[in-house]
Each structure stands twice: as C-alpha cells, then as structure tokens.
Amino acid sequence: MKAPSDLLRRLRARFDETGYTIDGVRERLGDVAAGALAREELVPALRATKDLDPLAALIRLWWLGVPVSTAAADLPLSELVQCGLLVKVGDAVQASVHLQPWETGGYVVSDRKVRPGDPAVRRDHVVGAGGASANLAQLVTRQPVERALDLGTGCGVQVLHLADRAGHIVATDVNRRALDLAQLSWGLSGIEGVDVRRGSMFDPVEDERFDLIVSNPPFVISPHARLTYREAGYQADDFCRELVRLAPTHLNPGGHCQLLANWLHVKGEDWQDRLGGWLAETGCDGWAVQRDAQDPAEYVELWLKDAAEQGTPAYRERYDEWLAWFEAQNVTGIGFGWITLHASGTLDPVVRVEELSQQVELPVGAYLADILDSITTAHRLTDDDLLATALHLSKGVLEERIGLPGAEDPTHIILRQTRGLRRTTTVGTVEAALAGVCDGQLPLAPLLAAIGDILGEQHLSPTPLRPLIAEGYFHT
Missing domain, CATH: 3.90.930 (Outer Surface Protein A; domain 3)
Incomplete structure (x- = not known):
C-alpha cells in the first residue's frame, strides 16, 4: 500500500485546515467521548460526530473506521481509493487503515484495531500506536544523535519522535506491510530520508553501528508465533534476551540501546537475577525496570483479548494450551518493563535491576543521563x-x-x-x-x-x- 508524496501532502494540508489534530479531535469530541475513545469505546464518539461537519467526517472516516458518504468526505476520493487507503461502500467510502494524529504533531497509519466480532487478525497485522509506543517514546534519551536505529518500527511511531534529534535514521521490520504503512505515517508527518530495510533482528544492519537503538519489539511470550507484530517465534523469553545480547555489537562508543521487553518469572528463580544475567552478558552499563507483572492467566487473557479472540470458538482451546505451556516451564509470572544499555566503555560495567510501579515524571528520557550517572557513581x-x-x-x-x-x-x-x-x-x-x-x-x-x-x-x-x-x- 503506497501513496504518491503529493497526495500525502495534500491530505496533510486538509487535516491541518480542518483541525484533525490531537487537540482538535479532543475539543470536537468533548471530554466524555474523548475519554471513552481512549478506552476503545466508540459509541460516545459516534454520537458526538453524527452531524458530519468536516472535522466530524474525518474523525469518523479515519479514526472510528465507519463509512462516510462521499458527499461528506471532502477529500480526493478517487486517488485515495486508487492507492488503497479508501474503499467504496455503495455511495459511501470507508478507510482501509486507521489514521490518527499523534502527539508529535504528525500522523500514524496502521491497521484498524480489531474488536469482538471482527474477522480474525491477519498474520501481518500492523498494530497502531498505543500505550507501549508512548512508554518507549517517553523513555528514550533526548540527547541529539548522528545515527539512530528503530528496530521493528511497526507503524513507524518511534521515528516520529526521533526525527528532530537524529541526523540519520534506519528503520527495520520483518513485516513488509508494516514498512509500507510506516512510510505513509512519515509521509503524512513531513518526515523524509528514513532508510527503510526489511529483515529480522539485526540482520538488515549486520555490520553497522549506531549512537541510539530503540525497539518496541514483538516481545509477547507464547507457544506459537501466530501474529508478526507481537511474537517472534523464539523459545520462552529468548527473543528479548537475544536482542539485549546482540545490541552492544551495533552501538558506537557512548551509544544507548533502549527497548521494551517481557521476561519470565520462573519458580525457584529470582526474576531480577534472570534479567540481571541478560545485562551482565553485554559488557555495557545496564538499567532494567519492571513496570508491571502479571500471573500467567492474566497475561494470556490480555493477549487473547488484544487479538479479539475472546468469545470465539478457539478461545478456550488457545487459553488452555497457553497456560499448559507456561505450566510446563514452571512460569509463575511475566514481567514487563524497560531495558537501557549504555556503551560507556568501562571495564567495570554496572547493572541495576529494579521494580518501579509508581507514576514517574515524564519524559524519563529528559533525565536519563542523570539516572545512569547516579547508578555508576554510587558503584565506582x-x-x-x-x-x-x-x-x-x-x-x-x-x-x-x-x-x-x-x-x-x-x-x-x-x-x-x-x-x-x-x-x-x-x-x-x-x-x-x-x-x-x-x-x-x-x-x-x-x-x-x-x-x-x-x-x-x-x-x-x-x-x-x-x-x-x-x-x-x-x-x-
């Protein structure tokens, strides 16, 4: 799915003219409907936009994903249909993607979020920007860098945050469809020159080094790699461990790697020792934070619901299989959080693993250097x-x-x-x-x-x- 750059510029101009921005959408919907939409409840937003003024039509079309009459959709419809962003539905059009304004002032293009009753998620589904994307963006250092790598870019949201502080950005993904939609995100956001490469893990950048590596990877731990956006097909939590292990070979001196990850809590083993072992293997200073932990049942329910499988004929079978798989590995819980590596060049690297469940001041990236300095100073x-x-x-x-x-x-x-x-x-x-x-x-x-x-x-x-x-x- 591709669109000419001129069409994207004209579409962006229409968004700006109509007020299809984060603030514009929030103001148009009102607090109640905007709050409901943040919880993925559409009914209040549908009620708030039923008058179909120009902004309401854009909200319905691109964010809510419902058909809008061709008369109300004041857009270059034939061109958008031709490139696949819209499809004709009788005398109306419907978006084939989810297109939402983002907090950077740019736009994010992804597949629409699946909801109960929707068809099964396609294997190459491209998930939109959500809580995990926002968490990583808040964590990443604000220091300007010359070369940055967004590993597993998905819909391209991290590039939106890196564009104003990285001289050159390489974005990779194993999913061709993700790279296509990410390029639409960047085109609508006025971002040019991103070096796009397809491949798994660090394969597309085999001999290259970067000042900053960021990744919101497919970290979900499951018995089968069914969905590309969330599962990599490695055993247990080995994918995240391998990502941490390989990252230092692609960091310039003084560089940082920052990523989100899941890790297992295993019976008879301290999860902090497990995670600390990953970091100790790197030779870098490392800081890992567990922000949340779930028991196996909570975890399975979360990801089955994420794919709208709750209530389907396969739900109980997949739930039971997933729990049995965890049980066979003596898993008592699954942790979620941040990992930061710093290629400080020291011969005495410091590793800190901790749990922070409280709200923290955002963005963490604004004071990340102070955090790492405190950790290393106390040790050395x-x-x-x-x-x-x-x-x-x-x-x-x-x-x-x-x-x-x-x-x-x-x-x-x-x-x-x-x-x-x-x-x-x-x-x-x-x-x-x-x-x-x-x-x-x-x-x-x-x-x-x-x-x-x-x-x-x-x-x-x-x-x-x-x-x-x-x-x-x-x-x-």
Missing part, C-alpha cells in the same frame, strides 16, 4: 572518594517522619522524591541528618564526623549512602 566511588566528595541533596526530596503521637522519636523516617522516578525509601538517623546538611559545601567526611559526635558514634561508614546515591536522593 571508593569509600575514600566518597568521604572526600561534597554531596548535594537532590531537588524535590522531602522528609516524612512517622511515629506515635507525643513520642520523642519517630518510628520511621522516609525520604520521598517528588521529581524524577519518585522513589520512596526508609532511612536511619544518620542518613536523615545528612539529608538536612548536604548542600555541596563540605565533603562527607567532616559531616559524618559531626553527626557521629552528636550520636556518640565514631567512624561512621559512608556505605549506607551508596544506595541513596544510586537512587538519586543525593548527587555529587
């Missing part, structure tokens, strides 16, 4: 170096004291971040005292000595400060 400073360092309490850190009313001392002292990753941690008296005096003026050694004198303790160790530095409560 010797005790003598740390004692000679003047620490600062990071901005937005608050102290909370919890105790019984009238008690002289609190039961718990908590440090809480109101910025960044918004972690909370319980600390002791020494760490709490340091939080009150670390302003970058004095090295840690005399501060610890003064606190020790007050508490009647000598030679306080700086070791308890390391995790607080690694987690961003203090910085050098």
Whole structure:
C-alpha cells in the first residue's frame, strides 16, 4: 500500500485546515467521548460526530473506521481509493487503515484495531500506536544523535519522535506491510530520508553501528508465533534476551540501546537475577525496570483479548494450551518493563535491576543521563572518594517522619522524591541528618564526623549512602 508524496501532502494540508489534530479531535469530541475513545469505546464518539461537519467526517472516516458518504468526505476520493487507503461502500467510502494524529504533531497509519466480532487478525497485522509506543517514546534519551536505529518500527511511531534529534535514521521490520504503512505515517508527518530495510533482528544492519537503538519489539511470550507484530517465534523469553545480547555489537562508543521487553518469572528463580544475567552478558552499563507483572492467566487473557479472540470458538482451546505451556516451564509470572544499555566503555560495567510501579515524571528520557550517572557513581566511588566528595541533596526530596503521637522519636523516617522516578525509601538517623546538611559545601567526611559526635558514634561508614546515591536522593 503506497501513496504518491503529493497526495500525502495534500491530505496533510486538509487535516491541518480542518483541525484533525490531537487537540482538535479532543475539543470536537468533548471530554466524555474523548475519554471513552481512549478506552476503545466508540459509541460516545459516534454520537458526538453524527452531524458530519468536516472535522466530524474525518474523525469518523479515519479514526472510528465507519463509512462516510462521499458527499461528506471532502477529500480526493478517487486517488485515495486508487492507492488503497479508501474503499467504496455503495455511495459511501470507508478507510482501509486507521489514521490518527499523534502527539508529535504528525500522523500514524496502521491497521484498524480489531474488536469482538471482527474477522480474525491477519498474520501481518500492523498494530497502531498505543500505550507501549508512548512508554518507549517517553523513555528514550533526548540527547541529539548522528545515527539512530528503530528496530521493528511497526507503524513507524518511534521515528516520529526521533526525527528532530537524529541526523540519520534506519528503520527495520520483518513485516513488509508494516514498512509500507510506516512510510505513509512519515509521509503524512513531513518526515523524509528514513532508510527503510526489511529483515529480522539485526540482520538488515549486520555490520553497522549506531549512537541510539530503540525497539518496541514483538516481545509477547507464547507457544506459537501466530501474529508478526507481537511474537517472534523464539523459545520462552529468548527473543528479548537475544536482542539485549546482540545490541552492544551495533552501538558506537557512548551509544544507548533502549527497548521494551517481557521476561519470565520462573519458580525457584529470582526474576531480577534472570534479567540481571541478560545485562551482565553485554559488557555495557545496564538499567532494567519492571513496570508491571502479571500471573500467567492474566497475561494470556490480555493477549487473547488484544487479538479479539475472546468469545470465539478457539478461545478456550488457545487459553488452555497457553497456560499448559507456561505450566510446563514452571512460569509463575511475566514481567514487563524497560531495558537501557549504555556503551560507556568501562571495564567495570554496572547493572541495576529494579521494580518501579509508581507514576514517574515524564519524559524519563529528559533525565536519563542523570539516572545512569547516579547508578555508576554510587558503584565506582571508593569509600575514600566518597568521604572526600561534597554531596548535594537532590531537588524535590522531602522528609516524612512517622511515629506515635507525643513520642520523642519517630518510628520511621522516609525520604520521598517528588521529581524524577519518585522513589520512596526508609532511612536511619544518620542518613536523615545528612539529608538536612548536604548542600555541596563540605565533603562527607567532616559531616559524618559531626553527626557521629552528636550520636556518640565514631567512624561512621559512608556505605549506607551508596544506595541513596544510586537512587538519586543525593548527587555529587
């Protein structure tokens, strides 16, 4: 499915003229219908657009996917039908793709989301931009780069985010249809010069290196590779592990690889050790975050519903087969989250694996460098170096004291971040005292000595400060 660049420019101009943008659609629908549409409920949006004014006609046609009369669709219909973006339905037209405005100011073209009662999903289905795409875009570093790789570009949404900070972008996918629709996304968004290549994993860029690699890969863990957009056909979670293993060979010095992944929780094994093992094999500094974890039944239900298989004759059979497959591998859960690799060139790489379930400040990519610096600094400073360092309490850190009313001392002292990753941690008296005096003026050694004198303790160790530095409560 291809369209001439001139047609895409004219279509984009019509969108701009009519207000078919994120803000325009939200304003036209109203809060109730826009909120329902975010939950994939169409009825309120259909009611809100029944008058078929020019913007309503575009919303119905391209976002809601319902037929619109040729009289109401003020577009170059014959050209759009000829290139396959529209099909004739009696005296109306209907979009063959989902075309929605995106937060970058561009547009995303994909297959329409399947819903209960729709035909079965085609194997080469191209999923649209959703929560996972947005999560990855928020995670990726904001630093300008010369060469970037979008591995498994799908509908091309990551390129929309990279276009203003990457000199050259290579986008790959194993799915020919995905590359076709991605090029429509970029054409409508005014993005030119993307180097498009078809192939699996790193095959299309075998001998090349990049400053930034991003990937929202087909990470779903299942017994069969039925749908190209979500399953790669590897055993268990080996696909994501292999992606992590191979990425460093394609990174320039100082480069980053950032991707989304799923990993297994296996009976008798710590999932953090499993994931940490993946990162330790790379020779890069690594940071992995579990944002969510589901039990096997929840996971199977999620992905069967994603393909609109709930309620079909095959639903129970596939559900049972998938659960049996997990059971045979002693799987107790499946984790989802972020993985970041940094080719720092150090001979002493640092790996941190953690779980963050709270809301974080977005975009994470805006302060990613600070996160990685905190992790490596806490690991690499010797005790003598740390004692000679003047620490600062990071901005937005608050102290909370919890105790019984009238008690002289609190039961718990908590440090809480109101910025960044918004972690909370319980600390002791020494760490709490340091939080009150670390302003970058004095090295840690005399501060610890003064606190020790007050508490009647000598030679306080700086070791308890390391995790607080690694987690961003203090910085050098």
